[in-house]
Amino acid sequence: MSILVNKDTKVIVQGFTGKEGSFHAEQCMAYGTKIVGGVTPNKGGQEHLGQPVFNTVREAVAATGATVSMIFVPPAFVADAVMEAADAGIELAVIITEGAPVRDMQAAKAFAVKHGMMTIGPNCPGIITAEECKIGIMPGMIFKKGNVGLISKSGTLTYEGANQVCKEGFGITTAVGIGGDPIIGLSYKQLLPMFEADPETEAIVMIGEIGGDLEIQAAAYIKEHITKPVVAFIAGQSAPAGKRMGHAGAIVSGGAGTAAEKMAALTAAGVRVVVSPAEIGKAVAEVLAKKK
Amino acid sequence: MxxxxxxxxxxxxxxxxxxPRGIIANTPSQAMTNAQELGGNVWVVKAQIHAGGRGLGGGVKLARSLAEVKTLASEILGMTLVTHQTGPEGKLVQKIYIEEGAxxxxxxxxxxxxxxxxxxxxxxxxxxxxxxxxxxxxxxxxxxxxxxxxxxxxxxxxxxxxxxxxxxxxxxxxxxxxxxxxxxxxxxxxxxxxxxxxxxxxxxxxxxxxxxxxxxxxxxxxxxxxxxxxxxxxxxxxDADEREASRYGLSYISLDGEIGCMVNGAGLAMGTMDTINYMGGTPANFLDVGGSANAETVAKGFQIILKNPNVKAIFVNIFGGIVRCDRIANGILEATKLVDVHVPVIVRLDGTNAPEAAEILKNANIANVIVASDLADGAAKAVRAAKGE
Structure with missing residues (x-):
């Protein structure tokens, strides 16, 4: 079992024939992901990586029955691509692109929600169900199948966390990189109940960072609804206030969104909070041992 | 921005x-001309810097005559204004705004x-x-x-x-x-x-x-x-260094510690700083080399980090995903030829082709390059190196 995607998930790629889209679509296919086609306007009717290319998402969905779209279009066109996917009946859009304007994402997300389409990202590594389906840019081989779910705002910390979990002899059910922008799609609060309901997931790793209050919302949710053990790390404890730390959303503004307040809220919710990402693996091993 | x-x-x-009506000025005499043009008998002389708290810092003053506008303008122009938002080093005032009184x-x-x-x-x-x-x-x-x-x-x-x-x-x-x-x-x-x-x-x-x-x-x-x-x-x-870094696709922020950091990914870069702190060291900077680290970007990263005289050691922490670690290892070797790296460099490469990368670094046998096995090991070695141990 897993959440959101598995070996049967049919995926199309928006921005299929571009450099990034091509490279990563090919990597995903090599991993086993069912990429059933792609969309590039004015290239409809062609074939790319052995799959059909369509002019519009609507055509692609009608012809392939795809339910998920992986989006690689340039930042200025992300909102348009997301709204097109939502309008065409896509159920989940995974937005990899970094640098989409905030105002665009605000409108695109509101439209997606209205159409019942879930989104992941933007500015994220994507989602992977270990050894079944990779929709994104993460290195597939570090995700061994196992019993730990992972949710992270950061790409490389997703890899770091998953790698440690696997080195401890466990593995990953599904890992979701939710992205580091001020406005993102699925967040901890929506993903936690999915992992809670997934029979194979026995523990959850949650990696957050400074800025915003999604981790605080997650803490409140965990306290009330999550029975599985959660290990968390919040990046940016040593970040200066008012400075944007790489990610557009990673900024402490007006004294709010600090690592300290998030760590305190999570600790109060019974989460095992680690001070360094180097301790994620060991903490997972401990909470799983305790459970048995 | x-x-x-x-x-x-x-x-x-x-x-x-x-x-209120106002005109920007670069010199005291221009400030006086502006005040004359605005008319009235009360003007405000305002330092233009990107920080709040200018008034409390002495960068905003009221003038009741044209002569006073000129005097205040000459005082404020060229002053280093320190406010709660500028940091202790303050900001140089290069422009002033002359505004009619309200x-x-x-x-x-x-x-x-x-x-x-x-x-x-x-x-x-x-x-x-x-x-x-x-x-x-x-x-x-x-x-x-x-x-x-x-x-x-x-x-x-x-x-x-x-x-x-x-x-x-x-x-x-x-x-x-x-x-x-x-x-x-x-x-x-x-x-x-x-x-x-x-x-x-x-x-x-x-x-x-x-x-x-x-x-x-x-x-x-x-x-x-x-x-x-x-x-x-x-x-x-x-910040000139931050700007230069961004031209090479690097995201750099200088901090006041001793251990230079070069990391791929913003989250891992913050996590590396946090780990250094946790182990008793202090990070000298945040530096995300991005998803496609190569010899050129690594060399640029070393250059920018080493501009900071406080740096006593550098911790290179890369989790190679799509980018293979052996290529990054070669990049690091090339970079050490391009830049004079005079402090210990602790290198942790994990992910795709990590064993090959470790082999490359070991065989190169560069005096001040220390190989680390994982994040915790690397941070510990960097903290020790910065302390001269």
Whole structure:
């Protein structure tokens, strides 16, 4: 079992024939992901990586029955691509692109929600169900199948966390990189109940960072609804206030969104909070041992 | 990207948001000419730097004669202004704004930022104008009125009424205020602003509302569609090293510690700083080399890190995903040839082809390159190296 995607998930790629889209679509296919086609306007009717290319998402969905779209279009066109996917009946859009304007994402997300389409990202590594389906840019081989779910705002910390979990002899059910922008799609609060309901997931790793209050919302949710053990790390404890730390959303503004307040809220919710990402693996091993 | 007060007021004027009249100056004599042109008998001489708290720092002064304008201008121009937002090193004042004096009856606060939880802009207003809004939020949160505006419907009259009644404005003041707030919302959206702050927004003796101050920041990701705002960029206000790094696709922020950090990915870069701190060391910088680290970017990273004389060791922490570690290892070797790296370099490479990378570094046998097995090991070795152990 897993959440959101598995070996049967049919995926199309928006921005299929571009450099990034091509490279990563090919990597995903090599991993086993069912990429059933792609969309590039004015290239409809062609074939790319052995799959059909369509002019519009609507055509692609009608012809392939795809339910998920992986989006690689340039930042200025992300909102348009997301709204097109939502309008065409896509159920989940995974937005990899970094640098989409905030105002665009605000409108695109509101439209997606209205159409019942879930989104992941933007500015994220994507989602992977270990050894079944990779929709994104993460290195597939570090995700061994196992019993730990992972949710992270950061790409490389997703890899770091998953790698440690696997080195401890466990593995990953599904890992979701939710992205580091001020406005993102699925967040901890929506993903936690999915992992809670997934029979194979026995523990959850949650990696957050400074800025915003999604981790605080997650803490409140965990306290009330999550029975599985959660290990968390919040990046940016040593970040200066008012400075944007790489990610557009990673900024402490007006004294709010600090690592300290998030760590305190999570600790109060019974989460095992680690001070360094180097301790994620060991903490997972401990909470799983305790459970048995 | 942030802009100066005088630039924000230029944008305000375009949208009909009333401000006192003013003219920018670079020299004391220009300041005097500007004051003469504005007329009247009271002027305000205002330092233009990208930081709040200018008044308390001595960067905003009232002049009652043209001669005084000139004297104050010569005092403020060239001064290093230290405020709670500049850091202890302060900021050099290179421009001053000469503004006509205003008849202040009451000081209010009005600002717009993105409410990340609601995922829409929120207009914030307060009767406590002239004070830092963070302090008001902390001490008397009930004195801040927040009205979120869904961009799908835009600014409606009821948003304006909620603000106006919240501020306790008299019936005859409401119309002017609502018009002011509506114009501000419009310019926030149309220019892809990240934040606008007017502190204070004043009520004059004749019942008008004026933006006495103006602060604006913009969404960097949207600057591509606003060339006229990009033109307002003042490079002298930005950190030279951060700017140079960004030209090479590196995201760099200098800090005051001793261990230089070179990491791929913003999250891991922060996590590396946190781990160094946790182990008793201090990070000298945040540096994200991005997803495609190569010899050139690594060399550039070393160069920028080593400009900082406090750096006693460098921790290179790369989790190779799509980028293979053996290629990064070769990049590091090449970079050490391009740049004179005179401090110990602790290298941790994990992920794709990590064993091959370790082999390459071991065989190269460079005196000050120390190989680490994982994040914890690397951080520990970096902390020890920085202490000279």
């Amino acid at each position: 942030n802009i100066h007060e005088y630039q924000a007021k230029q944008i305000f004027a375009k949208y009909g948001v009333p401000t 008849d202040i009856k009451d000081e209010l606060y009005l600002g717009i930022v993105l409410d990340r939880a609601k995922e829409m802009p929120v207009i914030m207003a307060s009767t406590e104008g002239g004070m830092a809004i963070e302090d008001v939020a902390h001490n008397t949160p009930e004195k801040i009125i927040k009205v979120a505006v869904d961009p799908a419907i835009g600014f409606q009259a009821y948003h304006g009424r909620e603000l106006a009644f919240g501020l306790g404005l008299a019936k005859e003041e409401q119309g002017k205020f609502i018009k002011f707030a509506a114009a501000l919302y419009k310019l926030y959206m149309e220019n892809d602003a990240e934040m606008i702050e007017i502190n204070p927004l004043i009520k004059t003796g004749s019942g008008d509302f004026l933006a006495l101050d103006g602060k604006m920041g913009f969404d960097d990701s949207a600057l591509g569609r606003h060339p006229e705002i990009e033109d307002m960029r003042d490079l002298s206000e930005e």
